[in-house]
Amino acid sequence: MTEQTNSQFRIETDSMGERQIPSNVYYGIQTLRAVENFAISGIKPLPTYVDAGILIKKATAITNGELKCIPQNISNAIVQAADEVLNGKFRDQFVVDIYQAGAGTSHHMNINEVLANRGLEILGFAKGEYKCLNPNDHVNYGQSTNDVIPTAIRIGSLLALSKTLHPALENAIAILESKAEEFQEIVRSGRTHMQDAVPVRLGENFRAWAQIITEHQNRIYTASGDLMVLGLGGSATGTGLNTHPHYRARVVEVLSEILDMPLTPASHPMAAMQSMGCFVNVSGCLRNLAQDLVKISHDLRLMDSGPKTGLKEIQLPPVQPGSSIMPGKYNPVMAEMTSMVCFQVMGYDNAIVLAGQAGQLELNVMMPLIAYNLIHSIEILGNTIASLTERCIKNISAMPQRCLEYAEGSLALVTALNTHIGYLNAAEVAKESLSTGKSLRQIVLEKGLLSEVELEKVLNLEKMSQIVPLVDRD
Incomplete structure (x- = not known):
């Protein structure tokens, strides 16, 4: 319920009472309570995670409109509002801290309220006129936080993988293969236990790295296949209470069409809603990739060490001055940054593992933590690999004479x-x-x-x- 008080505020009512809401905002009373309750980190939901939730709401509105569960004009208004958000509008309205109510109810209601209030405007009503278009009764018809949020984690992760990580991995593999060809005839001393070993080709070092990353990408592809199985339609506990009989199959079909992904409904929605196993599995693949990226970045630093007192078998491209006091010093900053990000991803993975086993009975309340850590891991790894490739690996030069001297000696x-x-x-x-x-x-x-x-x-x-x-x- 809502009551307009003046041009600056409106009054909204929920089951706990009334609150003043600034008239210009699109979120409502439940979001306001969450903002007050969870002033924790100042970190707002990732844009990709917001997109995932909005895409789900678009698909549910289309489906519920088709099935005549909500009036068609309301379905159309929700879809239009969702498209506007996906096109970049109202992005500042998603304001709940990532550390919030268990399962993600606060973020979920933030999405419901924004779409409801924008939908009301589209229909010619004032924000907060929830008798006409309601966040719970219309935007959230046939849904629960308990099936929407795990679905949003799946969709958000798939979006991040397809837009960020996989393109970065593919480019890194291609550039490493190119450098392998460039350096194939250069012989350098191998080193095991940090001691002299039999000679190797510098090009084969780069080819080995390309193969390592290829194998990690294949593991991620395999693990991410489980993300395409959705428990959407399970409602509160996986039984599908308050949903149309055709809803569960149709909403996944609609979402597949919107995303152009081969999504499928879970054979047992209760299982898909309870278990965080697919997220733990993907996170484990990211951790595994990260630990090899650390090794590669450390190898680059060692091979570039010097220039006078280290190995200096390769030259990493200087990208910025390396010291505030030593003139002419350049540091392997892209490799150093890579290790930092990888350590963060490993830390996120540990938190995901702990959160994954922390569910009870029909719900895992740690989903907001998993959502942020998993999607953020994918995106920062992708951005890191892209930057390391373009600003470092792509322009590495070899020091063939130095390599030969070490090999011969x-x-x-x-x-x-x-x-x-x-x-x-x-x-x-x-x-x-x-x-x-x-x-x-x-x-x-x-x-x-x-x-x-x-x-x-x-x-x-x-x-x-x-x-x-x-x-x-x-």
Whole structure:
């Protein structure tokens, strides 16, 4: 209920009483109470999460209008209001802190009230005239926070994956493959345990990173398939109470058409509403990707270390001055930023795991935490990978002479002698080289262990650094 008091305020009524609402806002009394109750972080809902909720409300309004559960003119007004939000209007009206009422009722009602009040304007009524178009009775017809919010997490995650993370991963893979081709002929010393190891191709380092990221992307694709199974239509506890018999199938069909995604209704809506397993699974894939991105970013920093006192096998592109006191210093800031974001994603994953198991009976009340952490993880990972690729990896240059010097000077080259002079003889050669400073070649020749021609074949860096091809036994 509402009562207009003056040009600055309107009076709205809920089951707890009356409150003054600023006349210019589109949210209503339940949102106002939530803003007052949850002044926690100042962090507002992610735009992608808002979009997901609005898309659901658009699909439900279309479906309920078709099924004659709500008048067609009201259905049309809600759909128009939803489209306006999706096109960028009223974005400042979604104001509830991400840490809020369990399950996300406050954010859900924020969406219902904004669409109701804008729908009222479209129909020619004043905001708050809820007898004509009601947030609960019309916008939320046949719905509950308990089925809408887990659906919104699914849709929001799918939107973030398709718009942010997957394009970034695909571009990163392509650029890494391009750098692999560029650096394929450059030989560098391998390192294991941070000690000299047998030589490798610099190009293969980049190709390995491309393969690692490809495998992570495939895991994410597989895990995200579960996000397309929706419990929408389960209503309060998964029974579908207060919904039309055709609603559950039709609303998912409409949402699939709007999003152009192969969404399907859950075979058991109660299960889809209770379990957070699909979110925990996707988050785990993101954590797994993050830990390998940390490794890659650390590798980039090590290989670029110096320029005088480090490895300096590659040159990361300078993007900003690196010190407030040391002139001419440039730091691997894009790689450093990448690790920071990845650590945050790992922290979010831990919180998602804890929240995922914190449900009781027919509801998990920790869904607002899962919603923010999961969608935010996807988006910051995508933005990070895009930035690292474009502002760092794409313009890496190699230091071929430095790489060759390390490769030729590595004691680990003695490994290639094993099958020719034996492991113990090779170990003695390595010890003598380290103690005397003589090269491996010089010592082998002095001891008469191999001829010069034989040694040239054995210690061929080009051959040693090639990956042995996989040959089918058949």
